[in-house]
Amino acid sequence: MIAALTGMGLSAAAGLNAYIPFMIVALLARFTDIISLPASFAWIESTWAIAIGAVLLVSEVVLDKIPAIDTINDTVQTFIRPTMGGLIFAATTAASDLDNSAWMQSHQWIGVVLGIVVSGLVHSGKMAARPAINAGTLGAGAPVVSTMEDGASIGLSLIAIFIPILVIVALAILFGLFFWLWRKVHRWRKNRRQRMDDAGVTYA
Numbered sequence: 001m002i003a004a005l006t007g008m009g010l011s012a013a014a015g016l017n018a019y020i021p022f023m024i025v026a027l028l029a030r031f032t033d034i035i036s037l038p039a040s041f042a043w044i045e046s047t048w049a050i051a052i053g054a055v056l057l058v059s060e061v062v063l064d065k066i067p068a069i070d071t072i073n074d075t076v077q078t079f080i081r082p083t084m085g086g087l088i089f090a091a092t093t094a095a096s097d098l099d100n101s102a103w104m105q106s107h108q109w110i111g112v113v114l115g116i117v118v119s120g121l122v123h124s125g126k127m128a129a130r131p132a133i134n135a136g137t138l139g140a141g142a143p144v145v146s147t148m149e150d151g152a153s154i155g156l157s158l159i160a161i162f163i164p165i166l167v168i169v170a171l172a173i174l175f176g177l178f179f180w181l182w183r184k185v186h187r188w189r190k191n192r193r194q195r196m197d198d199a200g201v202t203y204a
Helices: 002-016 019-031 039-045 047-063 069-093 102-106 108-136 141-162 164-198
Strands: none
Touching: 002 019, 002 069, 002 108, 002 141, 002 164, 019 039, 019 047, 019 069, 019 141, 039 047, 039 069, 047 069, 069 108, 069 141, 108 141, 108 164, 141 164
């Protein structure tokens, strides 16, 4: 159960930013005894994997804060974030010092599938909310929301590793926040259109 919560939290974090949980897991496995990855996933803590991950992380952090570009980036990440979620779920649920689940080590494909599903759901929520936020704030909300998402990804990753029992609460808050943001922006756009109609302004 603890292994599943750890994997779920990390894959959800990957749905927000594919490279934050990857880098956290890689660095903790490389430089501490907190995570001991199984042999099949040992490459994650290699120098080349960390270096590539760092470059991709910087690119993701920058691109995700530029209005319109962030939507294109989200489209590209549709394939990357779920894949990373599956990878991290499988790697950490089979890792020693976290839960050392022998069953998950023997059935790594289950971790991959669950990680893809969880990460894909979070990514879908992010994709649905971001265009509405950009339109509702004329792009000004993109860097703010992106920074919040990066912070949530870091927080989820750390909770998943150190306090996995809180993952369910964190995910409930995350999806609730997505829904609240979507409703708030939708209401703002509806009111804006109503004001434009009242003023006799036409719009596309």
